Amino acid sequence: MKNFDPKYNDIPKTEIHCHLEGSIRTQTIIDIARQYNLILPSYEARELDRHVKVYDQLRDLQAVLDAFAIFQNSITSPAVFERIAWELFEDCSRQNIKLFEVRFSPDWAFHGHGVDWDSCLEGLLTAKERAEYQFDMVIGIIAITSRGMGPESCIKTVDWAIRHKQHILAVDLADGEMLYPMNNFVKPILKAKDAGLKVTIHTGEDTPASAVRDTILAFQPDRIGHGIHSIEDMSVIELIKERNITLEVNPWSNYLTNSVPIIEEHPLKKLFDLGVRVTINSDDPEVLETNVNNEYRIAHEVLGMSMDDIAVCNRYAFESSFIEDAAKQRIWDKYFEPVS
Ligand SMILES: [Zn+2]
Structure with a gap:
């Protein structure tokens, strides 16, 4: 559930793992559908919520895929x-x-309606610049290559990201780690790295610690998305620490996807206590009906992290953020330094 408790809401926060495609407001989906004549199961927000949000662990995979299909179909134009x-x-x-x-x-977001990638990036940059100015925040952009879209798509996405590297900070390999072996993606991801882009990889979400180790050895990522199953093997924990890799952890997402069957048993605090650089994020705030405040609430009230521990996670996010040093330092000094 989205949380606006002042205890969490009032403190300055970081977020470094959030999917734009999983962040579309329900009312916006309806507005777009009306404007572009798209078919929806309902045109009433509360009713549509039942089709586009995952509230509990018991929803079957098909329901989650149906929800994402609606999100995907909503991306109809750069505007x-x-x-x-x-x-x-x-x-x-x-x-x-x-x-x-x-x-x-x-590729996942734009191929359905054949929307032009460069025009969409321009739209995103316009929104980013406006938000940075109006909200006095700093925003970075990461391009994802989805394993499910295949190796050709990975090559295309990496080349596109390299072409726009003045605006795109990093590439992320995401989606279906169990279904699609990493081998086909290593070469393009390393090409991105060679071109100066940062690398983060979704691994160890629903895969074991060995997948995290294989990922680190093959891709040498700067950060890892999830990585929570590394807790099952201390040698992997040591490898993560040795390489100074930051984990982008998303507690509620891990529970809803059943990667962690019981929220009380989420390893976030254990990883933190072991000295792993963990950060706290929301993943897909609209699909999963969560926000960073809620993730902090879980970390504090369910998993027993202190608010000081959480402030340390913020520092880890700041330090491992791919955003240009001067820009992130200004925000850090202004909003975070006095309270930490
Ligand atoms: Zn993710």
């Missing part, structure tokens, strides 16, 4: 993409998120 981005940044500012990295998979 729509700009609107979605702007609304996400607005939602960030409502929670006092001051340092934010947004990620999206251009």
Whole structure:
């Protein structure tokens, strides 16, 4: 559930793992559908929520895929993409998120309606610049290559990201780690790295610690999305620490996808106590009906992390953020340093 308790809402926050495609407001989906004559199961927000939100662990996989199909089908034009981005940044500012990295998979998001990638990036940049100015925050952009879209898509996405590297900070390999072996993706991801882009990889979400180890050895990532199953093997924990890799953890998402069957048993605090650089994020705030405040509430009230521990996670996010040093330092000094 989205949380606006002042205890969490008032403190300045970071978020470095958030998918733009999982962050579209329900009312916006309806507005877009009306404008572009799209078919929806309902045109009433509360009713549509039942189709586009995952509230509990018991929803079957098909229901989750159906929800994402509606999100995907909503991305109909660069103007729509700009609107979605702007609304996400607005939602960030409502929670006092001051340092934010947004990620999206251009091939997955744009291929349905054949929307032009460059025009969408321009829309996103317009929203970003406006939000940075209006909300006094700093925003970074990550391009995702989705394993499910295949190796050709990975090559295309990496080349596109390299072409726009003045605006795109990093690439992320996401989606279906169990279904799609990593081998086909290593070469393009390393090409991105060679070109100066940062690398983060979704791994160890629903895969074991060995997958995290294989990922680290093959890709040498700067950060890892999730990585929670590394807790099962201390040698992997040591490897993560040795390589100074930051984990982008998303507690409620891990529970809803059943990667962690019981929320009380989420390893966030254990990883933190072991000295792993963990950060706290929301993943897909609209699909999962969560926000960073809620993730902090879980960390504090369910998992027993102190508010000081959480402030340390913010520092980890700041330090590992791909955003340019001067820009993130200004925000850090202004909003975070006095309270930490
Ligand atoms: Zn993710």
